[in-house]
Amino acid sequence: MVGVKSIRYYFWTISDWAYLGHRRLVEIANRHGATIDYRPVDLPAIYAKTGGILLGQRAQQRQDYRFAELRRWKVRLNDPINIEPKFSPVAHELSSRLLIAAKLGGFPVSEFTFDVMKAAWVEERDISDPNTLREIAARHVPEVEQLFDSAASSEVLAEYQRYTDDAPQDGVFGSPFYIFKGEPFWGQDRLDFLDEALAR
Template sequence: MNASQNKVVQYFFAPHSPWTYLGHARVMEIAKKTGAQIDVRPFDLGKVFSVSGGLPLAKRAPQRQAYRLAELARWSAFLQVPLNLQPRFFPVSPEASAKLIIATRLAHGVDASLTLAHAIMRGVWAEERNIGDEETLAQIALDAGFDGRQLLKTSETASVQAEYDANTEAATAASVFGSPWYIVDGEGYWGQDRLDFVERALAK
């Protein structure tokens, strides 16, 4: 039996994060390779920033903003993942898309929610789509093979909102301060550039 079959990766993420997009396919591959399960946890990054000292992009110093663009370009080229450095629809509110991902997990399971999450992230960062727009979200879900309108209705329910809030509270309790954030055996790893360490933790 694979040693990681009973292990879980808690995957805290905001679906509008380019770093989450760059690492999303890889964390799925690592989980498949090691037999680990992924606990999908979309959360409110803005609320986490407010209690952890993080700043939204527009409020960061110019040199930090410039370096962010350089790093995104480097990682996009290295991973061969297409990425628009300055997409048309960014900044964008991630709440509707995060709750749509939760609704998809509740209706169709983890794998389906991960598939939709990837489609949403690709929509922002490679396809110039506005994930803050409900019609666009419904179409992205439809393109991914789901009933987008029904999932949107579900995403507006109290149970989905409660899970979104609980994910945000859990992120704060776990000292999460960025996206993506992975937790294995109680240890946190910030950023897609730490996925090698995540894989090693799952292999223990």
């Protein structure tokens, strides 16, 4: 449900930085009485429109710096994360569509979203594998196969496409991206600024 204080949360389900920011985003939103509009997106499609470059295509110096930053934030946040997970990168569409199906079905998706990303970044699991996703989904919805059927529907596909199309129009070019009252915040390292904006 979208409230008066609503954060549009654009994220890629296989995003390391979205994983690191997720718990804090939820805590900040709860503290300010804000809702979160979860919007899983096809980040490569957004990159194609906004000049982004997939990790494996970036210069080695940029890839090395990402590792350095992940190590720093792992210590800063005291969060478990595998810097080089066993399954990365993997296909992201099924996990995204399952989350959208759960959202459209009226189920809470905060913990579901976190468990998907935690599986990838902590538990060394393949979140492109339907069996992995079935096990995760079973914790959050009563009818897993019904959720899978919904995830394959044209309605969910259209919503997934809408989020991906809307993202660049909202100023989004990466993951995670938070939008509050038209103001964009890119990355989990900008959550303090989002917190301040909500306080105002």
